[in-house]
Structures are given as structure tokens and as C-alpha cells.
Amino acid sequence: MTDDGFAPAPALSPDLVRRAPKALLHDHLDGGLRPQTIIELAAEAGYDALPSTDAEELGRWFRDSADSGSLERYLETFSHTVAVMQSADQLRRVARECALDLAADGVVYAESRFAPELHVEGGLSLPEVVEAVLAGLREGEAEAAAQGTPIRMVSLLTAMRHAAMSDEIAELAVRYRDQGVGGFDIAGAEAGFPPSRHLSAFEYLRRENAHFTIHAGEAFGLPSIWEAIQWCGADRLGHGVRIVDDITGPTGTGGDEPTLGRLAAYVRDRRIPLEMCPTSNLQTGAAESVAAHPISLLKDLRFRVTVNTDNRLMSGTSMSREMQLLVDEAGWTLDDLRWATINAMKSAFIPFDERLAIIERVVKPGYAALAAAT
Numbered sequence: 001m002t003d004d005g006f007a008p009a010p011a012l013s014p015d016l017v018r019r020a021p022k023a024l025l026h027d028h029l030d031g032g033l034r035p036q037t038i039i040e041l042a043a044e045a046g047y048d049a050l051p052s053t054d055a056e057e058l059g060r061w062f063r064d065s066a067d068s069g070s071l072e073r074y075l076e077t078f079s080h081t082v083a084v085m086q087s088a089d090q091l092r093r094v095a096r097e098c099a100l101d102l103a104a105d106g107v108v109y110a111e112s113r114f115a116p117e118l119h120v121e122g123g124l125s126l127p128e129v130v131e132a133v134l135a136g137l138r139e140g141e142a143e144a145a146a147q148g149t150p151i152r153m154v155s156l157l158t159a160m161r162h163a164a165m166s167d168e169i170a171e172l173a174v175r176y177r178d179q180g181v182g183g184f185d186i187a188g189a190e191a192g193f194p195p196s197r198h199l200s201a202f203e204y205l206r207r208e209n210a211h212f213t214i215h216a217g218e219a220f221g222l223p224s225i226w227e228a229i230q231w232c233g234a235d236r237l238g239h240g241v242r243i244v245d246d247i248t249g250p251t252g253t254g255g256d257e258p259t260l261g262r263l264a265a266y267v268r269d270r271r272i273p274l275e276m277c278p279t280s281n282l283q284t285g286a287a288e289s290v291a292a293h294p295i296s297l298l299k300d301l302r303f304r305v306t307v308n309t310d311n312r313l314m315s316g317t318s319m320s321r322e323m324q325l326l327v328d329e330a331g332w333t334l335d336d337l338r339w340a341t342i343n344a345m346k347s348a349f350i351p352f353d354e355r356l357a358i359i360e361r362v363v364k365p366g367y368a369a370l371a372a373a374t
Ligand SMILES: O=c1[nH]cnc2c1ncn2[C@H]1C[C@H](O)[C@@H](CO)O1
Pocket: 028, 029, 030, 031, 071, 075, 078, 082, 113, 114, 115, 118, 158, 187, 188, 189, 215, 218, 280, 310, 311
């Protein structure tokens, strides 16, 4: 019993959080490899630049190296994963394992993104890269279903914002939209590379009635978010955490209402989904701690918040871990986890009726069963 007479909310156990149905919108395929897989693929391909050939040590190396407080240095670690994702077999294996790992973690719907242009050094064409990944995701889905942990996976095609291939990648996303590609994204270093550099790709996607998200408001602030929404027409924001720069007044939870600036109000009014990735933000310096991460303020203000992993390898994380951290360090409840999961499903790039079916048949019954058990 607390001083004010209320019993504290029961903590949620890791087992319960793992069993909760989860939906993941922001996860990089090249940021989620198993360390052991990297080692095996590197040995097969004769890639000898890995910092370690011990799985545990290699996992630690990725986490430590990504923990620099800088997005640019964080991104340098991807050279090792991308190096072992250059053949169809390698890509298929990585995609299959991604689906299996997410399903084992209780993820029931996931969008896995990657940049096809980074995977052509071994001679694959862009369509071959996409087809290999899609084949791996389908294999992983089939195996996960056979194991009793069904997962629905789609892929998002990313263009690198410092490069000049976004028109081609956007066309690829439209070409494969009925074969498992859900949409398009841009990623990479944000400062100096505003989303409007890729305006023609976004205009093309809108003409094609296609979906896209943009990494914005992670390492750079409001101008990047504003461009992503008002120039480019993004359906969702990758991270978007810096939207708090447009919120003034008390920014702790509870107490007086904070004041929203025009951009923050627009994002909330239009229900623009925020793909938030707490641990990743701690590593790149976008937030100080999980307790102080703007995700809880944005949740309390009823922005359309979703919880995501970004890069499971570089952050040593999983969907369950991200949720557990929010529970343990920011006081999130089972209801909050359910709300974030439904937000993610409402914001998914699959058709409305399919989103609804997952919400009604999987998410709601799953959380109801857990609530009854607590
Ligand atoms: O959090 C991120 N911000 C910007 N770019 C990122 C982030 N995580 C991964 N990337 C980049 C590195 C990958 O090679 C690329 C495609 O997945 O996307």
C-alpha cells in the first residue's frame, strides 16, 4: 500500500511481456542478425574483417560500438552486417531467421526494412535482392506457423538518404507491393540530408497510392519532421522523438497540460504514427534514459505512439525487452502495452481489413487472456 492508499500496480513479469502479442513497425533487417550467423556467413564468404569470431564477444562489440552517442558512429557498425548480406542465400537466411526470432519473441506482425542498394556488391540485381529477402521471410513465416507462433511479415524498402537512388528504390517498392513489400523508407545520417532531397520519390509514391515512412526527428530536430510531413507527405515518422521540441510547459507526466506548438499539434491531430525506439535513442544520444524518454510524455498526450526495436543487434534488444524497460523504468502498464500494440496495427502498411483482423483475432484476445491471468 502506498502513502495515498493505492496498491501499486503489479509489475509485469518478463514471461508475461514475452507472451503478449506485439506488433513491430520499425526493425532493420541488417540491424538484427544473430551474431553466430554473422560469424558463419563471414567464414563462408571469406570476409575476415569481423572484430571477433566469438558470438558473445561479437554481440558485445556491436552494442558497445553503437553506444557512442552519435548516429553517424552508430551507423558505421552496419558495414559488418551488410558485408555478409551480398548473396541470395545470405539474404534468404538472414530474413528467415529474422521472422523466426521475432515470432519466438511474441511478435505477431512485423515490418522489416532494408536498403536494397547496399546488397548489390556480390553481383545481385536490385530485384534479385528483394526477391531473396521476400523468400526468406516467407520461409520464416511458414516455419513459425508450424511451431505454433504465427507471424505476419512484410518488408519495407529503404533508400539511403545520402545517396541518389531513391527514385529507383521507390519504383521497386511499387513493383513488389503485391509480393510482400509494404512500403518505402529513407534512412542514414540525418543532419545535412533533409528528406526533401528525395521529393521526386515521395511524389511518385503518392501518385501510386503507396505507403512510406521517413526517418526524421532522430539526430536532427523539427525542420526534418516538418519537411517529412508537409513537403514529402510521410504516412509515419521513423523515431520522430524530437517532436517534443515543439512541446512547452511541464513536460513531466501529470500536472498541468503542456502546450503543443503547431507542428506537434498537427502530428497529434492527424494521428501521424511515431515509430519510437527507446534503446536506440539512448545509444545515439536522442534521449538520456528510458525513464526520461519522451515516449511516456507523448503516450500521456495521446500521440499515436508505437514501440519498436530499430536494430536488435546493435541495441542488444527485442520487442519484449523494449516493452519491459518501459514497464520497469517508466511505469507502463499492460493496458499501455496493449494500446501501443493496437496503435502499431492501426498504423501498419497492410490493408485495413487485414489490420483489423489481427487486432480483433490476435491482439485483443491475447491481451484479454493475459489480463485475466494477472
Ligand atoms: O536509426 C537509424 N537511423 C538512421 N538510419 C538507420 C537507423 N538504423 C539503421 N539505419 C540505416 C543503416 C542500415 O544499413 C540502413 C538500412 O537498414 O538503415
